[in-house]
Amino acid sequence: MYAFLARRLLATIPVLLVVAVLVFLMLRLTPGDPAAILAGDAANTEQIAQIRANLGLDRPIVVQFGIWAGNLLAGDLGESFYYKQKVTALIGQRLEPTLSLATLTIVIAVLVSVPLGVIAAWRFGSAFDRGLMAFSVMGFSIPVFVLAYILIWFVSLKLGLLPVQGYQRFAEGIGPWLRHLLLPSITLSVIYVALIARVTRASVLDSLGEDYIRTARAKGLPELRVLVRHALANAAVPIVTVIGIGIALLIGGVVVTESVYAIPGLGRLTVDAVLARDFPTIQGVILFFSFVYVLINLAVDLSYVFLDPRIRY
Amino acid sequence: MSAPNYEALSVEAAAVVRQQTAWERVRASASVRFGAIALAVLIGIAIAAPWLGTVDPALFDAGSRDLLPGKSGEITTLEGETVQHTFLLGSDSFGRDIYSRVIYGTRISLAVGVGAATLSLILGVLLGLTSGYVRWLDGVLMRVMDGVMAIPAILIAIALVAAWRGGLLTVIVAIAVPEIPRVTRLVRALVLTIREEPYVEAAIALGTPTRKIMFSHILPNTAAPLIVQATFNCASAILVEAILSFLGVGLPPDIPTWGNIMAEGRVQFVEYPHNVFFPGIFLALTVLAVNILGDGLRDTLDPKMAKRV
Numbered sequence: 240m241y242a243f244l245a246r247r248l249l250a251t252i253p254v255l256l257v258v259a260v261l262v263f264l265m266l267r268l269t270p271g272d273p274a275a276i277l278a279g280d281a282a283n284t285e286q287i288a289q290i291r292a293n294l295g296l297d298r299p300i301v302v303q304f305g306i307w308a309g310n311l312l313a314g315d316l317g318e319s320f321y322y323k324q325k326v327t328a329l330i331g332q333r334l335e336p337t338l339s340l341a342t343l344t345i346v347i348a349v350l351v352s353v354p355l356g357v358i359a360a361w362r363f364g365s366a367f368d369r370g371l372m373a374f375s376v377m378g379f380s381i382p383v384f385v386l387a388y389i390l391i392w393f394v395s396l397k398l399g400l401l402p403v404q405g406y407q408r409f410a411e412g413i414g415p416w417l418r419h420l421l422l423p424s425i426t427l428s429v430i431y432v433a434l435i436a437r438v439t440r441a442s443v444l445d446s447l448g449e450d451y452i453r454t455a456r457a458k459g460l461p462e463l464r465v466l467v468r469h470a471l472a473n474a475a476v477p478i479v480t481v482i483g484i485g486i487a488l489l490i491g492g493v494v495v496t497e498s499v500y501a502i503p504g505l506g507r508l509t510v511d512a513v514l515a516r517d518f519p520t521i522q523g524v525i526l527f528f529s530f531v532y533v534l535i536n537l538a539v540d541l542s543y544v545f546l547d548p549r550i551r552y
Numbered sequence: 553m554s555a556p557n558y559e560a561l562s563v564e565a566a567a568v569v570r571q572q573t574a575w576e577r578v579r580a581s582a583s584v585r586f587g588a589i590a591l592a593v594l595i596g597i598a599i600a601a602p603w604l605g606t607v608d609p610a611l612f613d614a615g616s617r618d619l620l621p622g623k624s625g626e627i628t629t630l631e632g633e634t635v636q637h638t639f640l641l642g643s644d645s646f647g648r649d650i651y652s653r654v655i656y657g658t659r660i661s662l663a664v665g666v667g668a669a670t671l672s673l674i675l676g677v678l679l680g681l682t683s684g685y686v687r688w689l690d691g692v693l694m695r696v697m698d699g700v701m702a703i704p705a706i707l708i709a710i711a712l713v714a715a716w717r718g719g720l721l722t723v724i725v726a727i728a729v730p731e732i733p734r735v736t737r738l739v740r741a742l743v744l745t746i747r748e749e750p751y752v753e754a755a756i757a758l759g760t761p762t763r764k765i766m767f768s769h770i771l772p773n774t775a776a777p778l779i780v781q782a783t784f785n786c787a788s789a790i791l792v793e794a795i796l797s798f799l800g801v802g803l804p805p806d807i808p809t810w811g812n813i814m815a816e817g818r819v820q821f822v823e824y825p826h827n828v829f830f831p832g833i834f835l836a837l838t839v840l841a842v843n844i845l846g847d848g849l850r851d852t853l854d855p856k857m858a859k860r861v
Binding site for chain 2: 253254255256257258260261262265266268376377379380381382383384385388389391392396487488490491494495498499509510513514516518521524525528529532533
C-alpha cells in the first residue's frame with residue numbers, strides 16, 4: 240500500500256514537469272521579446288531590462304527554464320505588472336469564490352446525477368431512461384453561458400428569486416453566500432450531471448447483470464438495498480473516475496460562469512489577465528489549475544482502495 | 553397452431569447470412585439522419601447567407617438602434633444610401649441587423665468546427681502512428697500528451713490565442729491543439745492492436761516498407777473510431793470558439809460570430825434579452841446536431857466504443 244502510494248506520487252512528477260515545460264514554452268513561442276511581453280504594455284525600458292536580467296533571458300533557453308522552475312519550486316510564480324503584486328498573492332485572494340463555486344457544483348451534480356443514473360439503469364429502456372439520455376446529450380450541447388442567461392432571465396429577472404450576479408464572502412454569512420452561488424452552481428452542474436448520470440447508468444447497468452444481484456434479490460432484500468448497497472457500491476469506481484476527469488470540464492466552466500455572474504474568482508482572473516496580456520498571471524493560473532487537476536486525479540486513483548476492497552496495490 | 557411464417561423465417565435467416573455493412577447501418581440510424589440533415593441545413597445557410605434576406609452584417613444605422621424583433625427601420629448601405637429594412641431578430645446597440653449577423657455567424661462556427669476537427673485529426677493521426685510504430689519515441693510523445701491533457705482545454709486555447717493574437721487561423725489552431733492528445737492516444741492504441749493482426753504480420757514478412765504498412769494496412773482500419781472522434785472534436789471546437797469570442801479573447805469583435813454577438817448583447821441583457829438568446833439558440837442547436845450525429849456514428853460504426861460509454 241505504502242509502496243504503491245510512493246510509486247503513484249512519483250508517477251505524478253513527470254506529468255507536472257511536462258505541464259511546467261509546456262506553460263513555460265507557451266510564452267517563449269510567442270513572437271516578440273518575452274521580457275517586453277512579461278512587463279506588459281505600460282512598462283518602461285528599465286523595467287524590461289530588469290526582468291531580462293532576473294529571468295536570465297539573455298542566456299540559453301535551458302538555463303532560462305532552470306531559473307523559472309527554481310522560482311516555481313520556491314513558490315514564486317513571478318509578479319503581475321498589471322495588478323502590481325505577486326501572482327501567488329493574487330491566486331490566494333481569488334481562491335475562495337472559485338473553491339466555493341466548484342465545491343457546491345460538485346455537491347449538486349453528484350446528488351442529482353447519481354440517483355438519476357441508478358434509476359435509469361434500474362428501469363433500463365423505459366421512458367425515464369430514454370428521457371435521461373436525451374437530457375444528457377442536450378446537457379453536453381448547451382453552452383454554459385447560454386444556459387446561464389436563460390436561468391438569469393427566468394429565475395432572477397422574471398421570478399426575482401435569486402440575485403442576478405455578484406458574490407458574497409462566506410465570512411459574511413452562509414445565507415447570502417449560498418443565495419449568490421446557487422444559480423451559478425446550478426448552471427455549471429448541468430454538464431456535469433449529464434456526464435456523471437451517463438456513466439452511473441452504464442456502470443450500474445453492468446453490475447445489475449451480475450450474479451450477486453440475483454442472489455441479493457433471491458435472499459429477499461428490499462430493492463432499494465439491492466440497488467444501493469449491491470449495484471451502486473460495485474459501480475463506484477467508474478463514477479468516481481469520471482468525477483475526477485470531469486474536473487477539467489469544471490475548470491473550463493468556472494472560467495465562463497464566473498465571467499457571466501461577475502464572481503471575482505480565479506476564472507475571472509484568467510480572463511482579465513488574458514485581456515490585459517498579463518502573462519505571469521496567465522501562466523500562474525494555468526499552472527495552478529493544472530496542478531489541482533492532476534492532484535485531484537491522484538486522489539481519485541488512491542480512493543479506489545477504499546471503494547473496492549478487491550483492489551490491492 | 554398456425555403454420556409457421558416461412559417468409560419471415562427466411563428473411564431472418566438471410567439477415568444472419570448477410571450482415572449489414574457498416575455503411576448500411578450508418579444510413580439506417582435515426583440519429584445519423586437527424587444530425588446529417590440538420591448539419592446540411594446549417595451548411596446551406598452558411599453558403600447561402602447573402603441570399604437569405606440578409607444585409608452586410610457590418611452595416612449599421614444610428615437611427616435603427618435597439619429595435620425589437622420584427623420592427624422595420626432604416627439601414628445605410630456601403631454606398632451611403634439609406635434603405636428600408638425589416639429587422640427580423642431586432643438590432644443591436646449599433647443599429648446592426650441581428651438576423652444578418654447570426655446567419656453570417658454560421659460560417660465562422662462551421663469553419664472553426666470543421667477546421668479544428670480536421671487539424672486535430674491530421675496531427676493526432678501522424679503523432680499516433682509515430683508513437684505506435686516508432687517505439688523509442690513512444691515514451692516521450694505519450695508523456696507530452698499526458699501533460700497537454702492535464703491542462704484544461706479552454707485554458708490552452710485561451711493562452712495560445714492570447715500569445716498569438718486573434719485571427720481565424722490562430723483560433724482554429726489554438727482550439728485544435730488541446731484536442732490532439734485524444735486522437736493521438738486513440739490512434740496509438742489502435743495501431744498497437746492492429747499491428748499484431750495476421751495480415752500485418754504477413755505484410756511485414758513479405759518485406760512491405762514500414763510507411764506502406766502504416767498508411768495502407770493500419771490507417772484504413774482506424775477510420776471508424778477516428779470519424780467518431782473527429783465529430784465530437786468538431787462539436788467541442790464550435791463550443792470553445794463561441795466561449796472564446798464571448799469572453800472577448802477570440803476573434804475580433806467586428807467579426808460576426810455567435811459568441812461575439814452574445815458578448816455585445818450581454819451588456820443590455822436585461823432590456824433586450826433576445827440579442828443573447830437568438831445566437832445562443834443557433835449555437836446550442838448546431839452543437840446538438842453535431843453531437844447527435846456523433847452518437848449515431850459511434851453506435852453504428854464503433855460498437856465497442858458505444859458499449860464503453
